[in-house]
Amino acid sequence: MVYRQKGLRGKRKRWFSGRQSHKTKDRMSKEKKIYKPKSVSGFPEWLPEVRRVEQQWFDHIRRVFESYGFCSIETPSIEELDVLRAKGEVDKEIYVLERLHKEEDDDSDARLALHFDQTVPLARYVAQHFNDLIFPFKRYQMQRVWRGERPQAGRFREFYQCDIDVINVDALPLHFDAEMPAIIWEVLNDLPGMEGENIQLRVSNRKILIGMCECLGITNIVEVTRIIDKLEKIGEQDAYADLLELGLNDEQLALIIEISSIKSSPSEISGLLRDFIARNDVIARSGSDEAIQTFNGGVAELETVMDQLKHLPEDAVIADLSIVRGLDYYTGTVYETVFTDDPGYGSICSGGRYDDLAGSYINKALPGVGISIGFSRLFDRLRQKGAFDVTRKSAADILMVLPNEEQRAAAAETARTLRERGYNVELYHAAQKIKKQMSYAERKGIPYVWFPPFEAGQDHEVKCMETGGQTKADPQNWEPRKEERDAAVA
């Protein structure tokens, strides 16, 4: 962006072209080398009217997170590559950074890489600032993350995640496992554009299935959980066949399918689980003490969590024992969130409890529970469905007409008065024909046009672009009428 001295003569021509620039355009274009830009696949950007809705989403999510007492943190976009790999090789596609002009023999810097999630940075943050944080540490984080994977529909290489996590030292009360779904329900249900969508949070506890497998003497538990994770997708029949292939016997098979098929409202889950246990005393009979403790612990935890979710609307949250979250690192409660009329789209918001967040970085036991909204994936889905109001291309509530140059100072003063009263006001930039100024407001989707006096002593008037109504107004106390406000100022 800096021109050097030798290029001055050519550049000087353009310095001074000023208002004449349009006259010399044709000549200039022949000299210019044009590098026509295009979108980079997997790196989304939005027009202002879409970005406006994106901001409303972030504002809403932040408001709900904060209303439960979560504080905000941000971490750098990068971590040292060794930090990202401290728990072993990572299966995500990582972007590493190189300085373009780095000298070849300069190895002074550690290798830096863009973070691929917000969990590893949180773990590093908690370990590094351990002595400055108050526990339980409740934080939310809404940042971009990067994954260098092949872009495909609904998948980005750069995207936003919105995470909440609670971390404590040594032990973490189940209260927080129950708080997560309540928060996420409030967030997702009230997002602008989600009015037409039906979503459902599904909660389970991994200890139940795993404890039962151990009680029944099943050794290939990972394979079993992998099949159960696909249960809804592949159906009971295929799951049967796959489990049979693993070498499970009829009793094991039937019990696993039966328990994984349990889906229940918060108020009924306890009864269903008690009933299942009573009917299948083989579990308590055949398991080791440790295995039974795992199973019973999972049952008790799920009951406690669901009991605290009874206040939510019917169908908002269910217990769904087929939820196991694949091969992830969760140890107890697990969450998924789906569109009930399109569960095949996959989970839009997932998480769970983990026993040790930051064990790779600090010699402390730091159990936690967290949940992550796949923001960009969710936002882009609704954008593509046309669920958003994208008529507002400006932040302005009011376009202040500039009647003529003589009234410029007075019009600017009126604009300032309205700004102080909380309205966003754009002062039109030139004393052009009123029709042209109004057309500008129309095209930018600015809901009100304000006409200050064309001569001293005249009245102010305001036109609502939605209703077409025009009325006298006083900058000191004007407010949009209720029916206008519904149509216009958000």
Place this chain on the structure above:
Amino acid sequence: MVYRQKGLRGKRKRWFSGRQSHKTKDRMSKEKKIYKPKSVSGFPEWLPEVRRVEQQWFDHIRRVFESYGFCSIETPSIEELDVLRAKGEVDKEIYVLERLHKEEDDDSDARLALHFDQTVPLARYVAQHFNDLIFPFKRYQMQRVWRGERPQAGRFREFYQCDIDVINVDALPLHFDAEMPAIIWEVLNDLPGMEGENIQLRVSNRKILIGMCECLGITNIVEVTRIIDKLEKIGEQDAYADLLELGLNDEQLALIIEISSIKSSPSEISGLLRDFIARNDVIARSGSDEAIQTFNGGVAELETVMDQLKHLPEDAVIADLSIVRGLDYYTGTVYETVFTDDPGYGSICSGGRYDDLAGSYINKALPGVGISIGFSRLFDRLRQKGAFDVTRKSAADILMVLPNEEQRAAAAETARTLRERGYNVELYHAAQKIKKQMSYAERKGIPYVWFPPFEAGQDHEVKCMETGGQTKADPQNWEPRKEERDAAVA
């Protein structure tokens, strides 16, 4: 983050350790490999209580920008390297991205690099979306940018910039040149923590000095502007010596020093310039028509801009003809912003007018004017000075005491009622001793502690942690008293 099958046995132990994890800690720590993390130089991150102020800053800046009708955009963190270089080699240290697991012969992707400012991305954005934007296009942008330079005090490798720019097709009214300083004054003056700081915006117009140089037959204009740019720093005497060395004669020298020394309030600049011109008719006598037009154009533009800034407080904005913005690409109006009691800290907010934003990407003349707040640099300065209230480590306004397990549902309900009324409420997670719950509020800086009934039928009470006052309260209509509110809820 994913464990593979062969590692299952070892991992399973930790899956189920659950609440026992603290017991097994000692044994585990001997097995664990700890990778102790540290800060990466030049990549700042804040504790929650500092991040809270940073959010207040962003909120305030956004509110002011939007109040003038600017819309928000965000661009990807990356651009194609060819886009960043479309205007020629870049002198900024660029970070390029590499996929860690990229196959060696895979050259399918264009080279991507992190953006080093928001101006190049804006230019690319405007060119790419030209047909979807309404002009004048007024946008603000608050994102991180990256520069791989050696970190030093007050300089980061990753930092936030807050930019506003207005772009138009063919010609852009001077109205916008005058709007920029008014907006920036409002932004900077009202930022939390800036109460004790005196800042000043300094405005000039490059056409004045450059036109005068041309009128006087000076050919090495870049060197002259470079010396004038340092005038305040090196003093008049050194500037004299440097200009003499360039081969300027006495008359040229005197005139350049005289005009560059002009500093004036908005209401007096016009008189000072007219007076200077009248006393020095050599300019009009000796210059070419084009050079005189440049000089006079610059004078007229500066007068117009300053005339529209008369409403600001005294000393908020001055005309300062020593401002030339180094070798940058500005063509008319230029801005700098300094701490008046520490001008040596350098400009915290700079910008100006450019004749052609996106000429490298589209065959249109797109003049613009913009200004950029060096957010992180400014924020970190005030943070280091201790200018912020950093007592709030939580977003919660109220800590809801959990009296006992029996009252959990009732306490949760009270918390929800208060949340619906706009308060941020954290429900304490366990029915521990009241003293412990209050200590938690104290340490997190939560301003109110709410005591719900310990038995049905009792009253609610609220304690203000700042004043120590405790009163009966109704969740449906409680509000902090005015004197408490000043001390507590922001």
